[in-house]
Amino acid sequence: MATATGRFTVLGGNEESIAEVPDGIRVTRVSGRQRFAGSIEGEGFVDWIFCYLPDRTARFAGLQRIVGGIDNRSGSLVLQSTGSHDGRQSRGTWRIVPGSGTGELAGIDGEGSFDAPGGPEVDYTLDYRLRG
Secondary structure: OEEEEEEEEEEEEEEEEEEEOOOOOEEEEEEEEEEEEEOEEEEEEEEEEEEEOOOOOEEEEEEEEEEEEEOOEEEEEEEEEEEEEOOOOEEEEEEEOOOOOOHHHOOEEEEEEEEEOOOOEEEEEEEEEEOO
16 A cells, blocks of 8 residues: 655635524535645545534535546546534545546545645645556
């Protein structure tokens, strides 16, 4: 298994409310773009669903597509993402969606994590294996 590490920069995005209830729970859809650097080079496109709780924490789940390459192999892949936000920072885990790799990334699988301490810079780690 190989390990990809680096950082991605959040380039922008938007958040739209899906549902708000009187007890302070709010559900939103967040979409955005990122620029990956390090072992992963390229652009990311993300769509998440967030559930904010009254204490200002949140849980989220979604999909993130990366187009570019990993360790000098070009292609794209989709990551299934889940995580939490404590009001100041977010942390999450990734799992590569089976069968989503294209080009030289066809047959890729693995999982990883990211840590967003606030601001546009996010550190990542992805343990992956290429089959085939």
